[in-house]
Amino acid sequence: MTSAPGFKDHFSGHAAGYAAHRPTYPRELGDVLAGLAPGRQRVLDAGCGSGQLSVLLAGHFAEVVATDASAQQIAQAAPHPSVAYRVAPAEASGLPAASVDLVTVAQAAHWFDLDAFYAEVRRIARPNAVLALIAYGVFCAEPDIDPVLQRFYREDTAPHWPPERRHVEAGYRTLPFPFPEIATPELAITVDWRLANLLGYIDTWSAVRAMETAAGRGAIERFAADLAAVWGAPERARPIRFPLSLRVGRVG
Numbered sequence: 731m732t733s734a735p736g737f738k739d740h741f742s743g744h745a746a747g748y749a750a751h752r753p754t755y756p757r758e759l760g761d762v763l764a765g766l767a768p769g770r771q772r773v774l775d776a777g778c779g780s781g782q783l784s785v786l787l788a789g790h791f792a793e794v795v796a797t798d799a800s801a802q803q804i805a806q807a808a809p810h811p812s813v814a815y816r817v818a819p820a821e822a823s824g825l826p827a828a829s830v831d832l833v834t835v836a837q838a839a840h841w842f843d844l845d846a847f848y849a850e851v852r853r854i855a856r857p858n859a860v861l862a863l864i865a866y867g868v869f870c871a872e873p874d875i876d877p878v879l880q881r882f883y884r885e886d887t888a889p890h891w892p893p894e895r896r897h898v899e900a901g902y903r904t905l906p907f908p909f910p911e912i913a914t915p916e917l918a919i920t921v922d923w924r925l926a927n928l929l930g931y932i933d934t935w936s937a938v939r940a941m942e943t944a945a946g947r948g949a950i951e952r953f954a955a956d957l958a959a960v961w962g963a964p965e966r967a968r969p970i971r972f973p974l975s976l977r978v979g980r981v982g
Contacts, residue, residue: 751930753919753972754782755836759864762914764790766978768858769831776820776847777838781807783864787834788812795830797823821846823854830854833981836864840897844906855981861909865898866919866972875960875968882932882953890940901975909979919972925964929954 764770770791775784778796780803788794788810797818798804804815818824820835820842833851835842851861871879897904923931932938938950958964 751927751934752780752782753866753921753931753970755786755864755974756917756919757786758915759783759917759974760786760790762917763787763832763834763860763862763978766860766912767791767832768856768860772825772830773832773834774823774825774830774854775834775836776823777835777841778807778815779803779836779838781810781813781815783834783836784808784813784815785810787832791831795823795825821850823850825854827853828856831856831859833859833861834864835862837866837898839863839865839902839905840894848908851981857982859981860912861979861981863902863905863907863977865902865975867899867901867975869970869972871970872968875957878953878957878960882957886949886953887935887937887941890937890944892936892940895937902977903975905977907977907979909981912978912980914976914978917974917976919974921970921972922967923970924967925958925961928968928970929957 764787767773772793772795773787773791775781775787775794775796778784778798779800781796784794784796785808792812794810794813795816796807796813797816797820798807799817799819801817804817807813807815816824820838833855839847855861868883869879870876921927933950941949961968
């Protein structure tokens with residue numbers, strides 16, 4: 731199984747860590763999207779990564795087709811009997827015309843050729859199908875640990891993020907979205923993580939990989955030590971919150 735050509739690949743090299751440490755989406759997100767779709771037959775989850783959203787949607791739809799341009803991400807994806815994983819670029823799903831009730835993109839739209847992707851969405855959408863772009867930006871934590879996390883994100887890793895990261899920070903409001911938009915409720919991912927869980931998640935960041943390549947792991951290890959110093963017992967679970975940003979529109 732080989733990856734699709736021509737995409738910006740920041741994640742294949744640590745696909746196993748991505749599958750193990752990326753947060754899962756809240757049940758309410760699946761409820762909202764399923765409630766907006768005109769039917770419950772088929773979803774395309776484009777740029778699915780290791781399937782965090784794909785599996786959630788499988789509880790609402792008969793079939794989820796989950797595509798990613800990275801063969802390594804697909805190889806690590808969580809299996810589910812209603813999810814069909816495929817290596818394919820978002821701009822060329824391989825699905826029949828007018829066959830999809832919902833198209834979702836979670837934390838990946840900023841990597842797409844959006845003109846080509848939107849053309850593909852229009853081609854595969856059933857009448858009144860829904861497109862949802864979903865992003866989670868900078869997390870927040872309890873006051874005693876949040877300054878350490880924010881300093882690492884906003885100062886240490888800032889020079890190493892790809893330029894597309896700005897769209898995530900803006901909640902995808904800076905991306906073109908040529909569809910009539912639908913208002914959605916405020917949603918968030920909330921997790922209770924031990925120290926190792928949070929460090930594992932942070933180690934999946936593309937900026938951390940770039941920092942490591944440029945200067946080794948010194949700054950990363952210093953951050954881990956600083957965080958451990960304020961965390962308390964490493965097995966203590968701490969609440970971490972990721973606000974979700976959604977752009978949802980009706981297609982056709």
